[in-house]
Amino acid sequence: MCYNHNDQFCTASGVRRTHREARTTARKLRRLPGWVWLLPVVIAVAVALILFGKPGATPVTEDTVIIRVDDREYLRVPLSQPQTVTIEQADGSVNVVEVSDHGAVMRSSTCHNQLCVHMGEVTVDNWEFRPNGAFIICLPNRVSVELAVKE
Amino acid sequence: MKRRTRPRALTALLALALALCVCAGASAEKVSNVGFYFDTVVTLTLYDPEPGLMEELFAACDRYEKLLSKTVEGSDVDRINHGGGQPVKVDPETWEILRRAGEISEASGRAFSVTIAPVTALWDFTGDPPRKPTSEEIAEKLPLVDDSRLVLGEDGTVTLPEGMEVDLGGIAKGYIADQVAALCEGRVTGAVLNFGGNVYCVGRKPDGSGFNVGIRDPQGSEFSTKAVVTVTDTSVVTSGIYERYFIQDGVWYHHILDPETGVSADSDLASATVVHPSSMTADAVATACIVLGRDGALELLDRLGLDGMVITREGDIAWTEGFDTATQFRLYP
Numbered sequence: 466m467c468y469n470h471n472d473q474f475c476t477a478s479g480v481r482r483t484h485r486e487a488r489t490t491a492r493k494l495r496r497l498p499g500w501v502w503l504l505p506v507v508i509a510v511a512v513a514l515i516l517f518g519k520p521g522a523t524p525v526t527e528d529t530v531i532i533r534v535d536d537r538e539y540l541r542v543p544l545s546q547p548q549t550v551t552i553e554q555a556d557g558s559v560n561v562v563e564v565s566d567h568g569a570v571m572r573s574s575t576c577h578n579q580l581c582v583h584m585g586e587v588t589v590d591n592w593e594f595r596p597n598g599a600f601i602i603c604l605p606n607r608v609s610v611e612l613a614v615k616e
Numbered sequence: 617m618k619r620r621t622r623p624r625a626l627t628a629l630l631a632l633a634l635a636l637c638v639c640a641g642a643s644a645e646k647v648s649n650v651g652f653y654f655d656t657v658v659t660l661t662l663y664d665p666e667p668g669l670m671e672e673l674f675a676a677c678d679r680y681e682k683l684l685s686k687t688v689e690g691s692d693v694d695r696i697n698h699g700g701g702q703p704v705k706v707d708p709e710t711w712e713i714l715r716r717a718g719e720i721s722e723a724s725g726r727a728f729s730v731t732i733a734p735v736t737a738l739w740d741f742t743g744d745p746p747r748k749p750t751s752e753e754i755a756e757k758l759p760l761v762d763d764s765r766l767v768l769g770e771d772g773t774v775t776l777p778e779g780m781e782v783d784l785g786g787i788a789k790g791y792i793a794d795q796v797a798a799l800c801e802g803r804v805t806g807a808v809l810n811f812g813g814n815v816y817c818v819g820r821k822p823d824g825s826g827f828n829v830g831i832r833d834p835q836g837s838e839f840s841t842k843a844v845v846t847v848t849d850t851s852v853v854t855s856g857i858y859e860r861y862f863i864q865d866g867v868w869y870h871h872i873l874d875p876e877t878g879v880s881a882d883s884d885l886a887s888a889t890v891v892h893p894s895s896m897t898a899d900a901v902a903t904a905c906i907v908l909g910r911d912g913a914l915e916l917l918d919r920l921g922l923d924g925m926v927i928t929r930e931g932d933i934a935w936t937e938g939f940d941t942a943t944q945f946r947l948y949p
Contacts, residue, residue: 597830
């Protein structure tokens with residue numbers, strides 16, 4: 466029987482223990498308080514929370530523009546990577562979002578009311594004070610642009 | 617020595633586990649999501665939400681849309697409108713909204729009405745092209761606008777005379793905002809819930825301050841901000857004549873109809889903002905304010921004990937006593 470696959474049963478130098486030593490160790494482990502066995506579970510849950518975040522939507526780690534179509538995320542663009550994003554949908558609608566190093570603006574839209582184009586730019590300086598907050602919404606095309614600022 | 621080592625190792629493990637838990641929970645995580653309901657967009661921003669809360673909130677929006685939307689077949693409102701003059705058993709929540717709507721209708725002197733639906737249906741403010749009904753069409757439907765003929769039975773029923781219709785568009789979003797905010801209670805450190813202009817702020821920002829809500833400048837271009845309020849655990853609802861409108865022959869036709877005339881309210885107000893923990897109340901009262909005009913709006917707000925501000929079509933601002941201090945109101949920029 467080999468115990469090398471488990472650190473608990475190996476010395477630092479990796480020398481194989483005897484069956485007797487292993488049985489002694491097992492007896493000692495059985496004497497540990499019951500709550501000790503909860504530790505690995507607690508650690509696993511904590512690590513999972515850190516790695517995968519909270520459900521519902523993924524938080525940002527830097528100021529990022531999140532573009533959504535309907536309620537689904539289409540693209541994330543960190544402000545550190547300015548670019549122009551064109552969203553073309555199957556029904557022929559097209560929205561063009563310009564992401565700069567300080568915010569985003571709906572540059573053009575095929576929607577009939579053009580409200581989204583007139584919502585102006587959302588920036589790291591004005592997102593808290595705009596009537597639409599951090600969002601630019603194109604309701605007819607169901608496109609939304611959010612400036613998610615890391616707080 | 618070994619007996620001393622083992623507790624130390626266990627203590628270290630426990631400390632590590634606790635530290636990891638603290639790290640996982642202590643960082644102020646902000647998550648947002650978007651949904652399309654009630655013919656508008658709903659944006660929810662949650663700070664440190666409990667797992668699964670975002671989904672729960674949108675599920676609530678979905679449920680309320682199916683319950684309260686006039687255009688969803690089988691909804692309570694749809695069943696009331698097609699009740700043929702017979703009592704219709706409705707969900708207790710629908711009944712309660714109608715009860716409160718009746719109160720506000722009465723308090724505002726019928727400046728707010730849920731039975732304006734037959735007239736509203738004649739208009740199309742967002743269509744391409746939009747539609748303005750003729751005077752004859754409006755005159756034909758106006759007799760059907762009368763909230764006092766809506767009967768709420770003690771057995772949870774609603775009875776509406778045949779031909780009349782209800783539309784909860786002026787109050788339902790507020791009610792839903794209240795319910796969604798209630799679901800957030802104790803499950804976030806803060807939240808900004810925006811239901812197409814009905815904003816509910818729950819708790820505080822990560823730095824402990826209140827949430828800022830921008831109030832649009834009705835005269836401004838590109839949705840510019842006229843003023844900012846800072847609030848916690850309350851709703852900020854603004855009704856404006858700029859939300860849904862069209863211009864025909866030089867006349868501005870907007871979606872807030874005067875229940876008395878059936879046409880766009882012709883008062884001196886461009887927008888009305890009401891701040892109150894009941895978003896349902898704020899929603900309906902803000903609509904009524906536009907119909908009443910500056911003086912009538914401020915009188916109504918005072919009488920109901922509500923905080924609010926109004927902006928006239930000329931750009932003048934007026935507010936109720938205490939509104940500015942309660943909301944840290946200031947002009948912007």
